[in-house]
Amino acid sequence: MRFAVLPLVAFALPVAVGARAAPLDEAGTKALMKELDDRQRNSGDYKAMVFLERKEKDKNDLVYELVVYRRDADDKLMMLFLKPKAEAGRGYLRIDRNLFMYDPTTGKWDRRTERERIGGTDSRRQDYDESRLAEDYVAKYVGEEDLGRFKVHHVRLDAKSEADVAFPIMHVWVDQATGNMLKSQEHAQSGKLMRTSFYPKWERMFSPSKGADVYFPREIRIFDEVEKGNKSTIVIEQVALSTLPANIFTKAWLEARSR
C-alpha cells in the first residue's frame, strides 16, 4: 500500500525542503509533516537494537535492551525485550490498530491501548514505530523559534477524530536547516502538558528498497511533565534494513523465541 507514496515522496521532498524557509503557509506546514513521516519510513523491513532507560524519583532505574522490527508497508511492528533476564522474551506486536503484549512467564497475550507505557517507561508505541504525523494529525503553523543554536518551525498538531493516538495534541519543533524534528511536546485533551521529548541526534542510512535515505532518531530524551523529575531515554544503537523473515509479525513467532 505504501509503495504508492514513493513517487509522491520524490515530488514532495524538494517542495518541502524549499518550503522550510520560514514562515510556512498551510500547504508548506502539511508538506513539512509529510516529509517528516516519509523520511523515516522504509519501504522494506527495518530492524533496530534499542537501549531504553527510565529514571524516576525514589525508584530504581529501569534499563532494557530490546529489538524493534518494522514492516511499514503492512503497518506491522514487533518489539522484543532481550535484557535484563527477567524481562527477556516479553514483547509487543502491533497489527493495524491492535497492540498486543506477550508475557513469556505466563504465555498470555493481552490487548493494550495506545497509552501503554512501554516497559513501564514514559515511552509509547509510537516512539518506536514509523512516523504517522501527517496521517494522524492536522497541522497548524505556530511560528519561527530558536531552539539552542537552531532555527526551528513550531507546529501544533491536533489528532484527527478517527486517529487512535496516545496524545491528542502535540507541538513539534522542526529544524529549518535539516528538516529533522528536534523537540515535541505532548498534551492531553484538556491541554495539560504530559511530556516533552528531545531528538538531539538523527542518523540517515541509504535504503536499497526505498532507493533513498531512511532517517531515524539515534536518541530520544523524554521528560515526564506530570511527575517532574521522571525521564526516559531511548537510544537506537544499531539499524539494519535487510529483509526480515516473512512470518516474523505473528504471535507464534514471538512465542517461539522464549520456548
Added chain:
Amino acid sequence: MDTLRLIGAMAWRNLWNAKGKNTLVGLLMLFGTFLVVTGTSILDSIDRAMTRSITQSVAGHLQVHSKEGRDDLALFGSGFMGADDLGLMPDFSRVKQVLLGVPGVRAVIPMGTDFFDIYTATEMDHAIERLRKALEAGDTARVDLVATRIRAMADLLRAEFGRRKQILRNHEEIDQHLAVIDRVRGDGFWNALRGPPSADDGTAGIEFLDTQLAPLVDENEGYYLQALGTNVQEFSRTFEQFELASGTMIPEGQHGVLLNQKFYDDYLRNPVARAMDQLRDDVVEKGKRIDEDPLLRAKVGRMSRQYRRITFQLDVAQSERLAAELRDFMPGATGSIDDLVQRFLQVDDSNLLPRHRFFFAEVAPLIRMYLFPVGDLITLRAYTRAGTIKSANVKVWGTFRFKGLEKSALAGGHSLMDMMTFRGLYGLMTEDKRKELAGIKEAAGLKDVDRDQAEDALFGEGAEVERKVEPKAGFDEFRGVDLAASGRSDGNGTFDPALVDKGLAMHAAVLLDDIGRIPEARAAIEQASEAAGLGLKVVDWEQASGIVGQLVVLVRGVLYVAIGIIFLVALVIINNTMVMATLERTMEIGTMRAPGAMSGLVRRLFLLETLLLGLLAGTLGAALGFAFVTHLGTAGIPAPTDEMIFLFSGPRLFPDVGADNVIAGLVAIVVVSLLATLYPAAIATRIEPVVAMSPRE
C-alpha cells in the same frame, strides 16, 4: 447513730412528701443508669467482637513492619487508593527468630499485601486463541469445534450490529464491521483457514479474526484481587476464624491462592446470576419494589444489557434448546436467542421470582457461573514499585471464609497467596539484578541530561543533529541472549517450604498467649527489635486495622459523648430541682436550725436524700438495663451495614451484661447525683433560723 437514724427518717419523709418532684428526678436517674449499663455492655460486647474479628482474621494481636516505611499499616484500608509503603523486612527469618524469643509471643506470621490484576479475555479472544493453538497443533477436530463456536458468536454479533445500524448514524463504520463479520460467517473464510498456508505467513485467517473481528466484542472488564501473601498453612492453623469453604488447602511447598468466598461470590460470579440474586434479596428480604425504586430499575437495565454473558457461552444446540424453552416460558416472545434472553432479563415485580427460579434451573447449568472454577490456573499480574509488570500463573486451590464474617465485605477483602508467589510478583530488586542493570547501562554509555538544562545541553554550541551512517550487513540480536531465562510459570512448580521464612516480608502478625498483655508484649518486642537492630515499628491490632480502627474509636467516642451529655443534663436538672426544692423548704430548714441544728446536719440530710433516691432509681435503672441487654443477648442486634457486620463479628451482635457494667452504672449515677446536690445543700446550710420566723408574704 441516733442522729443518723433521725436523719434517715427525715430523708425518707422528705422524699415521700415531695414525691412528684422526686419521681421526676428519679426517672432521670433511672434513665441515666439504664443508659450506662446498656451502653457499656453493648460497647464491651462490640469491643470483644471486634477484637475477635480483627485479631483472629488477619491482624493478630500485634503487627510489625519496617520503620523505614512512609505509611502506617492499614490492613483494612487506609481510605486512600493504592498499596501503602510499609518498607520491607528483607530477612523475615531473623525477625521471626528474635520475636519468638520474647516471652508471651506464640506465633509470628509473615505477610505482604498487594493488588493484582486477574488476567481475563473475552469469550471471542478465548476462542480465537484456542483456534490458533489447534491450528498450530494440526488438531482438525478441535479446529472444527472452535470454528463452529466462533461462527455462532459472529451470528450474534451480526444481529447486534444490525440493531446498532438502525439506531446510529455512522453507517459507514458499521458497514465495515458488518463486512468483517459476514466474511467470518461465510464458508470461504473457513475453507481458506483450513487449507494450505498462504504465501505470506500462513496465519492470515487467524490474524484477521484477532485484529478485525475480536475488537468488535467489547464486554471484557477488569478484575482486581487484593491478596495477602503469607505462610498460608500456618495462617490457617493460627487464625481461629479461618475456615476452608471449598476446595483444598494449598499443600506445603506448592504455589497457589485461596480466594475469599465473599470476593469470589461478589466479583467473580457471572454478573447476571449475581444481579438476579441481588434483585431477589432486595425485593424479598428488604421489601423493595422495582417499579418504585429507580435504583432497582437501573439494576434491571444493567442486567438485561449483560445478555451476552449468557448467549456467548452457548453452543448451537444449547442456544436452540434455550430459545425454545424461553418461548414456552414467555408466550408471545419472538426473535433471536439474544432478543429472547434480553427480554427474559427485563424483570419486573410480577415476574422476578419465577424468572429467578427459571434462570437457576434452566440457564445456569449451561453457563460458567464463575470467571473461573476452583482448581483452575489463573494468571495474576502485578505492577511492581519500579513500574514493571510481573505475572504468574497460579492455581486456585479453594475458597475460604472467616467464621461469622461471611457477609462482611471488609473481612472479604483479603484472599490468601503463598509467600513465594507473592515475592515473585513483588519483584524485589536483588544485588544480582542491580549488577545486571548496571552492566546494560554501562554498555550504552549514556550521559544523563537534566530537564532544565536539556535544550542547552542538547542543542547548544557545537551540536550537530544529523549524520550519515553506512548501511550494515545486519546484526544478530540474539547473540549472548537467553530468552527462556525469565522462565515459564506453569503454576505447578514446587519449592522448599523452609524458604517461606527466608526472604522478604512487608509486615508480620504477632500472636500472643494472653491478649491482656498487649502493652507489655509491645514494649518487649520494641526492646528486642532495638537490641537486634531490626528497625521494626510495632503497632497493636487496633492501629493496624486502619480505617476500621478509626471507625471503632469513633463509635466508642460517640457513645461516651452521648453518655456524658446525658449525665451533664441529669446533673443540671437534679441541681435545679434540688435548688428549687431547697428554696421551697426554707421554712422547714429554718425551723430545724432554730433549735440548734448545725449546718452539717442539714448538708448530710440533703446528701442522704439524694443518695437514697439515687440508689433506688439507680437500682431500678440497672435492673432494667440488665434485663434489656439480656433480651438483646438472645434476640441479637442486626448489623445494618458491612462495616457493622465486621464490628459485630457477624450479622447480629449478641451482647452480654456483666457485674462491672451494673456497678459502673450505679456508681456513676450516685456520684453525679451527689455532685448535683452539693450546691443546693450549700444553699440550705446558709438559711438562718430568723428566716423561718419571718411572716410569710
